[in-house]
Amino acid sequence: MIRMASKVTKTKTPTGVELPHAVALLIGDTTPANVAKPSAFAMADIATSGGFGETWAALAGDQLFIVDMNGNTPELRATDLTGERKVEVTIIEGVGSSRFRVIVDGHLQEELRFSCRQARRFSRFQHRVEDRIKGRNTVDSDGTPVVAPDEDKVCNTCERAIPDWTDNCPHCLHQRKIIVRLMSYVLRHKRLFYIGMGAAVLGAMLMAVPPFLTKYLIDDVLASDAAHTDWLWPLIGILGAVIAARVYCEYLRLNRLAMLGEQVAHDLRAEAFNHLRKLSLAYFTRKPTGQLVNRITHDSDRLWDFIAFGLVNVTISSLMIVIIAVVLLAHDPILALLTFTPVPVGIVLMYLHTRRMRPMLQRIWAKWGKMTSVLSDVLPGMRVVKAFTQEDREVHRFTSSSKAVLDDTEDLHGEWTRFWPKITLLLNLGTLIVWSYAGPRIIGGEFEVGEFVMFLSYIWMFYGPIEELGVMNRVFQRAATSAQRIFDILDTPPTVFTKSNPVARPSIEGRVRFEDVSFTYDGVKRVLQDVSFEVEPGEMIGLAGPSGGGKTTLVNLICRFYDPIDGRVFIDGIDVRDMNLHELRSQIGVVLQEPYLFAGTVAQNIAYGNHEADMDRIIEAARAANAHDFIVGFPDGYDTIVGERGQTLSGGERQRLSIARAILNNPRVLILDEATSSVDSKTEMKIQEAIDRLVEGRTTFAIAHRLSTLRKADRLLILKKGKLAECGTHEELIAADGVYAELHRTQAELAAVMAV
Amino acid sequence: MTTQTVESDKKEQKKDQPHRTIAQAGNLRLWRDARGHLAALDTSIENDKPIEEVRIARCFPWSQRDRYVSVRDGEGREIILLPTLDEVDDATRALIEEELTAQEFAPRVTAILEVEDGFDLTVWHVNTDRGPFEVHVKHTEDVRQMEDGSIIIKDHAGGKFAVDNPIALDLNSQRLIEERLA
Numbered sequence: 001m002i003r004m005a006s007k008v009t010k011t012k013t014p015t016g017v018e019l020p021h022a023v024a025l026l027i028g029d030t031t032p033a034n035v036a037k038p039s040a041f042a043m044a045d046i047a048t049s050g051g052f053g054e055t056w057a058a059l060a061g062d063q064l065f066i067v068d069m070n071g072n073t074p075e076l077r078a079t080d081l082t083g084e085r086k087v088e089v090t091i092i093e094g095v096g097s098s099r100f101r102v103i104v105d106g107h108l109q110e111e112l113r114f115s116c117r118q119a120r121r122f123s124r125f126q127h128r129v130e131d132r133i134k135g136r137n138t139v140d141s142d143g144t145p146v147v148a149p150d151e152d153k154v155c156n157t158c159e160r161a162i163p164d165w166t167d168n169c170p171h172c173l174h175q176r177k178i179i180v181r182l183m184s185y186v187l188r189h190k191r192l193f194y195i196g197m198g199a200a201v202l203g204a205m206l207m208a209v210p211p212f213l214t215k216y217l218i219d220d221v222l223a224s225d226a227a228h229t230d231w232l233w234p235l236i237g238i239l240g241a242v243i244a245a246r247v248y249c250e251y252l253r254l255n256r257l258a259m260l261g262e263q264v265a266h267d268l269r270a271e272a273f274n275h276l277r278k279l280s281l282a283y284f285t286r287k288p289t290g291q292l293v294n295r296i297t298h299d300s301d302r303l304w305d306f307i308a309f310g311l312v313n314v315t316i317s318s319l320m321i322v323i324i325a326v327v328l329l330a331h332d333p334i335l336a337l338l339t340f341t342p343v344p345v346g347i348v349l350m351y352l353h354t355r356r357m358r359p360m361l362q363r364i365w366a367k368w369g370k371m372t373s374v375l376s377d378v379l380p381g382m383r384v385v386k387a388f389t390q391e392d393r394e395v396h397r398f399t400s401s402s403k404a405v406l407d408d409t410e411d412l413h414g415e416w417t418r419f420w421p422k423i424t425l426l427l428n429l430g431t432l433i434v435w436s437y438a439g440p441r442i443i444g445g446e447f448e449v450g451e452f453v454m455f456l457s458y459i460w461m462f463y464g465p466i467e468e469l470g471v472m473n474r475v476f477q478r479a480a481t482s483a484q485r486i487f488d489i490l491d492t493p494p495t496v497f498t499k500s501n502p503v504a505r506p507s508i509e510g511r512v513r514f515e516d517v518s519f520t521y522d523g524v525k526r527v528l529q530d531v532s533f534e535v536e537p538g539e540m541i542g543l544a545g546p547s548g549g550g551k552t553t554l555v556n557l558i559c560r561f562y563d564p565i566d567g568r569v570f571i572d573g574i575d576v577r578d579m580n581l582h583e584l585r586s587q588i589g590v591v592l593q594e595p596y597l598f599a600g601t602v603a604q605n606i607a608y609g610n611h612e613a614d615m616d617r618i619i620e621a622a623r624a625a626n627a628h629d630f631i632v633g634f635p636d637g638y639d640t641i642v643g644e645r646g647q648t649l650s651g652g653e654r655q656r657l658s659i660a661r662a663i664l665n666n667p668r669v670l671i672l673d674e675a676t677s678s679v680d681s682k683t684e685m686k687i688q689e690a691i692d693r694l695v696e697g698r699t700t701f702a703i704a705h706r707l708s709t710l711r712k713a714d715r716l717l718i719l720k721k722g723k724l725a726e727c728g729t730h731e732e733l734i735a736a737d738g739v740y741a742e743l744h745r746t747q748a749e750l751a752a753v754m755a756v
Numbered sequence: 757m758t759t760q761t762v763e764s765d766k767k768e769q770k771k772d773q774p775h776r777t778i779a780q781a782g783n784l785r786l787w788r789d790a791r792g793h794l795a796a797l798d799t800s801i802e803n804d805k806p807i808e809e810v811r812i813a814r815c816f817p818w819s820q821r822d823r824y825v826s827v828r829d830g831e832g833r834e835i836i837l838l839p840t841l842d843e844v845d846d847a848t849r850a851l852i853e854e855e856l857t858a859q860e861f862a863p864r865v866t867a868i869l870e871v872e873d874g875f876d877l878t879v880w881h882v883n884t885d886r887g888p889f890e891v892h893v894k895h896t897e898d899v900r901q902m903e904d905g906s907i908i909i910k911d912h913a914g915g916k917f918a919v920d921n922p923i924a925l926d927l928n929s930q931r932l933i934e935e936r937l938a
């Protein structure tokens with residue numbers, strides 16, 4: 001929140017975060033000094049023309065001011081809120097553009113248009129204005145900020161507050177270049193790294209020795225006028241030893257660095273998954289599963305490639321280039337400089353190549369992600385695909401997404417395969433230049449043959465690494481994109497997290513209170529609006545109302561799967577945002593609308609929230625859920641494997657297992673979302689029995705469409721279009737003759753028809 | 757145990773209108789009432805009681821903008837579905853169009869000036885047909901290519917900024933967008 005604000009002020013167009021001085025002055029001129037400061041304001045960012053604009057609405061004292069900044073001179077209009085005339089303020093939600101209306105005595109007086117960006121502020125503003133109309137005075141206008149700056153944890157480098165969900169300063173992490181960041185993972189395994197790198201450097205140095213020995217062999221031992229023929233065997237011996245040492249170094253390098261690569265890939269995978277766990281549900285509804293899977297598996301594997309081979313090759317190659325350059329210069333400066341001529345051209349080529357490669361890699365990655373999303377979308381839905389005989393269509397969908405990858409790789413491979421021969425050609429030109437310079441001089445006797453052969457070997461040792469750097473460039477580019485993808489996960493802040501210094505509540509009583517709670521999933525449509533109620537510990541609440549009314553959303557907020565955008569949720573009088581998430585959720589039992597089981601045995605699934613539970617308790621829970629009998633009926637009993645998502649079970653069986661899971665957890669607050677929706681009436685009765693047993697003494701929220709299942713409820717909350725429409729006992733609501741009575745009548749009629 | 761039937765909703769229930777439909781597009785008449793809301797009448801019924809707080813919605817806001825417009829009552833129930841606007845009378849059509857323009861805001865991006873990467877937020881400085889704007893993109897996948905080739909940049913607050921024809925943009929814009937397409 002805080003960081004965002006600072007970011008916003010940096011931009012040029014008005015953001016609505018701060019009331020401009022000019023506007024405040026205008027308002028100040030017309031109001032008495034004691035109310036000169038507006039207590040609430042909002043900015044409408046769409047002008048009547050339909051373009052971006054700037055019109056302010058501000059509340060100061062009893063006046064609602066509208067300041068239109070779109071013309072050449074600001075225009076100020078005021079409406080008296082507490083005077084004779086009746087003032088209403090409403091917001092008409094639209095698609096991307098909502099309208100704030102001021103209606104005076106039934107006549108439209110002002111209409112301001114604003115985009116999604118301002119929606120939240122306007123909703124707040126409307127509340128403030130309404131409070132004022134009703135004569136309520138609200139001093140604490142904003143409630144507590146969601147993200148309170150943490151005073152003890154401040155980044156040493158940039159002195160920003162470090163958010164609670166991480167130990168590292170995300171800002172600084174982000175500032176660091178990908179490679180530096182990757183290196184910090186590499187350096188966690190110092191032993192592997194140093195041995196591998198040491199062996200690599202040693203091996204590279206040893207590589208420079210043989211040409212040197214060869215020179216002696218040719219010029220001093222083998223030549224017709226050689227003075228040291230007796231050096232032959234010792235020299236061969238040394239050569240052999242050097243080769244052996246080099247081979248061993250090679251082994252050490254490959255082995256240690258390959259392992260290092262795997263270690264880093266593992267660390268990143270584990271860290272990414274651990275971070276995913278912290279991310280809020282909203283993240284997962286938005287991200288295609290396939291993409292996430294891709295990032296964690298495929299991308300971490302690419303990093304292995306780079307760390308095992310790329311890293312060392314880049315280092316060694318650069319090292320080699322410098323060493324050999326020095327050696328060449330020392331031997332013959334002119335020849336050396338001739339050797340270097342192709343290098344600048346090569347560098348330019350490489351730079352251009354990199355620039356072209358990067359977007360291509362990005363694009364391929366995106367297409368690849370789409371392809372995996374098709375898979376993860378279709379495979380779990382195979383039943384539907386078959387039922388609607390859409391196999392051909394899905395095959396086509398997959399093939400075309402795979403083809404899209406193919407098409408893009410064509411560009412990519414075209415690019416680097418064209419780049420590659422260019423480099424080879426360039427380097428060969430280099431040797432031609434050297435030959436044409438040295439050839440005549442050898443014939444003329446200025447140059448010794450051995451000397452030149454050595455020189456030639458060094459030249460190839462010089463060009464080799466340059467070629468290598470070209471290859472590595474590609475590996476490096478791929479790795480950098482992959483690392484970026486993983487860091488992208490690690491850098492995503494969770495929106496729901498435990499703040500530091502949470503209020504400890506190891507055992508809650510189960511008093512639940514909603515205070516003016518509003519919520520939206522997408523920032524546009526309000527799914528809950530100003531919902532307030534209070535539930536006593538142990539009370540059973542039935543939640544009913546039309547489909548899409550916000551029932552599931554409401555219980556999601558109790559579990560704190562999401563945080564409300566406005567208002568607060570309290571448990572035992574503590575704002576859930578102040579509680580420890582783990583502590584909170586472990587005391588809330590949920591049976592979801594779509595029960596989800598994991599691949600594993602029946603027993604493991606029942607004990608999912610409670611791994612230490614012994615067999616007795618598992619059986620006890622299954623009994624209570626009326627699941628014991630059917631489980632024992634399976635040939636493998638409690639050891640039956642249920643398959644991914646519990647596919648091998650029937651809908652009712654899945655529901656009973658998830659009830660057993662909730663029972664075993666022994667929660668203080670129980671949430672049943674349509675727990676009996678997919679079963680026959682006899683099973684429903686059994687589940688109902690199980691539930692009746694379960695709700696005893698716990699605060700329970702039961703959602704049901706079949707109102708008969710809510711007969712035990714102490715009170716009913718009826719949610720309609722995100723608003724709490726009614727609240728009371730069955731009898732009271734029937735007497736009130738509202739939404740509930742209507743629902744009840746239709747169901748009774750339906751039941752009568754069915755009975756005939 | 758407390759009973760509170762929420763006050764404002766009691767009001768709402770009283771004025772709860774029964775669900776009505778209008779069969780013929782030609783019989784639909786709209787006007788704007790004093791409060792600024794749309795109201796509808798069925799001209800085939802004499803002395804018809806108006807339907808209040810009428811809302812207009814497009815069925816295919818992105819793929820079929822100009823077809824299938826739904827006219828709905830305050831409860832979100834459809835009064836009539838208009839496959840095209842050809843058959844309604846001129847005044848009504850003008851009102852429908854006015855209302856749709858007022859509730860929609862989907863600027864078209866004409867150029868991308870600069871993209872600032874920051875932690876947590878990427879700021880896209882763009883020019884649109886409605887003026888310059890800074891789009892705040894929170895997640896990489898919020899910049900997306902649609903099936904028809906257009907690109908949608910989603911603001912973290914929910915606003916959508918469309919690039920109808922990316923190839924028609926200047927080269928710098930194209931490069932910026934291509935590098936960040938998810």
Ligand SMILES: Nc1ncnc2c1ncn2[C@@H]1O[C@H](COP(=O)(O)OP(=O)(O)OP(=O)(O)O)[C@@H](O)[C@H]1O
Pocket residue numbers: 285521522527546547548549550551552553554593
């Ligand atoms: N993850 C989501 N993202 C965006 N919108 C959502 C999401 N989940 C639900 N909605 C929307 O929020 C509204 C309320 O949904 P909710 O699931 O709370 O309804 P419900 O009362 O539980 O309905 P039902 O009785 O059918 O289960 C619906 O209009 C739905 O379209």
Ligand SMILES: [Mg+2]
Pocket residue numbers: 551552553593673
């Ligand atoms: Mg639901």
